[in-house]
Amino acid sequence: MKQKAIIFLFTLLLPIGAQAHAETSQIAYPEGYRHWTHIKSMLIEPGHPLENPFQGLHHVYGNDKAMNGLKSGNYPEGSVLVFDLLNYKQGGQTIQEGARKLVGVMVKDSNSFKSTGGWGFEGFAGDSKAQRLAGDGGQSCYACHASQETSGYVFSKMRK
Template identity: 30%
Template structure:
């Protein structure tokens, strides 16, 4: 009994990142996203970011509404013209109490589409949390222009 009580805090510490990992494991790359709505390009030095989402998400931004449930925003991050990584953020109402960035979860993928299993998306969330006024999306205004 005494042993299991001593182990409990350690188990909780282990369980919380695992929970976050499980949640962000549900974030997937939208099939055929490059044929969908490409709404902006961001360039910085040798970095080019091509950003895509759905027509429904763009319509919501233009109407001044929050992004609809199920919205995914996908970014191709290119370094010196070659695909370096793919970033995806996805919104689902039932993720709201598991995220500091609204109802969004975040995930990084290698160019071949395999997920980065070392990251649970909490670093991504922490930075995007600053964009609460635009539903946690930095480039929301670019959907409107």
């Protein structure tokens, strides 16, 4: 009898717990990331396999925890990596940064993001801090990043 009551109480509380979880696992816009460590840059030209949606000039940034992870291969909880994708303008024998296309974010939080390698994936459109792009809980991001399992699901390498 007592056991039944406990199970009943548990099934009542379960949805509340699940809801709270969904809220806490929302990925925050990475405020101030341009002051973090710049890891690398790359220009993806039209015709590249990643053209849609990553054609453009991107810079990758990491917070201090992510930099420790990049060095050690073991990313601490709270590591954040940012993929800052910009349009570019060609002219006068130069290639210059244009408007921001999107901000891709990876946040290490092993409890909240068990199904995507312990990383939360999110994209923010253009300069928006609210318009989110990863509608599938980051599954499609993870599908590609999964190839980098041996380096913690991160493509970028530490510069020499």
